[in-house]
Amino acid sequence: MDAAAADAASQSAGSAVGHGRGRRFDPDRRGRIIDAALDVIAEVGVAGASHRKIAARADVPLGSMTYHFADMDEVLRASFEKFADTIATRYEEWFLEPTTADEAHEAVVGLIHADLLASQRELVLTTELYTLAARKPEFRSLTSAWMARSRRALRRFFDEPTTHMLDALIEGLFIHAALDTTAPERARTVEAVRRIVTGRVP
Amino acid sequence: MDAAAADAASQSAGSAVGHGRGRRFDPDRRGRIIDAALDVIAEVGVAGASHRKIAARADVPLGSMTYHFADMDEVLRASFEKFADTIATRYEEWFLEPTTADEAHEAVVGLIHADLLASQRELVLTTELYTLAARKPEFRSLTSAWMARSRRALRRFFDEPTTHMLDALIEGLFIHAALDTTAPERARTVEAVRRIVTGRVP
Amino acid sequence: MDAAAADAASQSAGSAVGHGRGRRFDPDRRGRIIDAALDVIAEVGVAGASHRKIAARADVPLGSMTYHFADMDEVLRASFEKFADTIATRYEEWFLEPTTADEAHEAVVGLIHADLLASQRELVLTTELYTLAARKPEFRSLTSAWMARSRRALRRFFDEPTTHMLDALIEGLFIHAALDTTAPERARTVEAVRRIVTGRVP
Amino acid sequence: MDAAAADAASQSAGSAVGHGRGRRFDPDRRGRIIDAALDVIAEVGVAGASHRKIAARADVPLGSMTYHFADMDEVLRASFEKFADTIATRYEEWFLEPTTADEAHEAVVGLIHADLLASQRELVLTTELYTLAARKPEFRSLTSAWMARSRRALRRFFDEPTTHMLDALIEGLFIHAALDTTAPERARTVEAVRRIVTGRVP
DNA sequence: AATGAATGAGACTTCATTCAT
DNA sequence: AATGAATGAAGTCTCATTCAT
Secondary structure, eight states: OOHHHHHHHHHHHHHHOOOSOOOSTTTTHHHHHHHHHHHHHHHHHHOOOOOOHHHHHOOHHHHHHHHHHHSSHHHHHHHHHHHHHHHHHHHHHHSOOOOSSHHHHHHHHHIIIIIHHHHHHHHHHHHHHHHHHHHHHHHHHHHHHHHHHHHHHHHTTTTHHHHHHHHHHHHHHHHHHHSSSSOOOOOHHHHHHHHHHHHOOO | OHHHHHHHHHHHHHHHTOSSSSSSSTTHHHHHHHHHHHHHHHHHHHHHEEEEHHHHTTTTOOOHHHSSSSEEEEEEEEHHHHHHHHHHHHHHHHTOOOOSSHHHHHHHIIIIIIIIIHOHHHHHHHHHHHHHHHGGGGGGGHHHHHHHHHHHHTTSSSHHHHEEEHHHHHHHHHHHHHHHSSSSOOOHHHHHHHHHHHOOOO | HHHHHHHHHHHHHHHHOOOOOSSSSOOTTHHHHHHHHHHHHHHHHHHOOOOHHHHHHHHHHOOHHHOSSSSSSHHHHHHHHHHHHHHHHHHHHTTSSSSHHHHHHHHHHHIIIIIIIHOHHHHHHHHHHHHHHHHOOGGHHHHHHHHHHHHHHTTSSSSSHHHHHHHHHHHHHHHHHHSSSSSSOHHHHOOOOOOOOHTTOO | OHHHHHHHHHHEEEEEETTSSSSOOOHHHHHHHHHHHHHHHHHHHHHHHHHHHHHHTOOOHHHHHHHHSSHHHHEEEEHHHHHHHHHHHHHHHTTTTOSSSHHHHHHHHIIIIIHHHHOOOHHHHHHHHHHHHHHOGGGGGHHHHHHHHEEEEEEETSHHHHHHHHHHHHHHHHHHHHHHHHOHHHHHHHHHHHHHHHHOOO
8 A cells, every 4th residue: 555655646646746856845755754764663662673664664765764864873863852751741631630639630640551551562662762762862851851840840840859750660670561461550650659759758 | 512511421430320310411501501691681681682692602513593492482582581590599698697586677778788789780681670570470470579579678677568668669769870970878778667667667 | 403413414324334435225216306306496496406416305416316216307307207207196085986987077177276276385486397298308298297197087087079178278288277366166167068068069 | 688788788888888887897797697598407306406506507606696586586587588589489480481381291200200309418408498388377378379389380380279289299299209218210200290281171 | 321501603574873865 | 854766795595415323
């Protein structure tokens, strides 16, 4: 279907405009390549992603890949930049709603048990990014900035140290929920968050 | 190297004649391939690992790879099995020393700030395994078993729910310490652990 | 199941006899290899057949292949020898029944429209043998002997020249029936045989 | 046809520069690969043919093979398409000359005893194609179309049923002549054709 | 007599990148 | 500015055969 669509497009473009060359104006081709890259990575991993697959998915000529991005690393960087931005934005929006610390507490629990856990795609992309960042320090600016935004969102409700602890706890609960074969218990999440949040004085 | 291995083999064979089914020349070739695979993965990632590279590193013929492992996935599975076992064992040993909850508390903090953080290799291998597990459920038995062993080690000192929370907190602190560009503060780790551990009653 | 069966067999042999070695008495191992080879060739062609596949199908150790047969060509030769013999025998039996030329005429038509056409396996093996014989003269002794037996069966009812013509006609009708996408018409077969058989004088 | 078109294209490209899409360096590379493939198949069979051998024979880089053909099956299909077309064309030309049924009768006999039999290469390629068609229905469109063209050539001289019978007889005589170790007798061929052709009334 | 272990060669295929246009 | 064609390198995997037992 992708191929057929491409054919149809180039043919109709050819007959209508009489230009011979494929699509002339494609203002967001770069953006489409990035979206396609994330799709491909979600499906086959950074390990399995290739110029060809991404180009095919984006319905873009293969030569276009190296035209827009010097090499694969640049594709990865741009893609994960967008991914981290998307998730961080969602995170921020998630914490726009609550107004009290108690509501924020609820929101944190919900974050782990409702939202993120649901999406296989985002779990995979997140761990792929972590792997990249673990290996290549230049990707840590992405993870670092992402964490900073997460904490800023929490900071509205909690003091600075609590924010850090809570952010780490969320991370750990999320990872374990995702990679453990036994389902997490919500009550435990509630309690853990409570301990971090209210444990201020011994 | 081949020569050395062969020598060793023939010697051990010599000492225990008629042992029965011992491999003829290279008794631990499988094991050496696994070690080599972990080295290669640590260096270039699952994405960059290949039969060729692993075989070269293990100093075995290329054909030996698919003789010992049906396909790449089997190599990965065996390698990460060993890796997870190694780390889990170390974790257990780490918690053999403390005898009181307070000492255990210290040990937890030390775990994050002293030991694991130090090793780039282990950070990388851990995230690679997480990525694999995120994508392929069959790898989750590894991560799941690993987590179970970690919790069992903690269980000597803490009740069941606290064990779970603490384990998740450790995970999160570890990940954030590794992927954040700003160094973690030890005091915050101490305090976070304290809140989880002593937060038993509101 | 093949694997399971093999396991079970070797285990029970081991525990009952305490011999350690795999099956001791396997008087018709050669024959089983040949049968397996024909199965494999029918499935994946001479092109796709390999020692490994045949050994696996025969439930025989790989090393057993080169023990019983010097090389692949010998396997092929023995296998097609058996195949040609099987088919020729069936052919002979087919012509044991008719007693008059008219009945033989019927039998010829039935041969093409009922029997051989039905079996995909035999069609495939036949063409594989023809291909082998076309390329390697040493396989022509097989095809030649097969044809001779076919003609001898027909010779009971027809004179020598007619026998040759009829045999060729049967071959051609069979091939065309098999490789044409439009089904053959029985009436035409009947008429063709009639012309060959009764066309003795102009 | 491919070859002709390509030639025309490269010539016109030379005479009318800027024609647009002419291939850059090797206008009929695809065609040359096909020819090489037929050579290789004729020599070592479909079983022995490989990308490497064909590429070497065509003097093109190995990577060029999968660039022009998605996989080996596509190479085979294109090659046998060309082969069947070549032979069918020759067949048609062979029957362009005779004008009477008697001359056609002569031509049929000559076909078997003079022309096709002579060429080991064509015998081999023919049986290889039959083998392919026997196994894979998608190759039967080739054999089927080939037969249809043969019959059309005969149809000029004989009625429809006779055409079918004659075509099958030719096939059978050809196969048997090729795969029998005893040479066929021309007189018998003459007589067989006569019986089919003149056998109209009993 | 028989076989499990082992391996180098080579199978098909995918790939990132170059190049001429 | 943009791209279709092309290719050498490397990918995974299968194979026939050898070898020590």
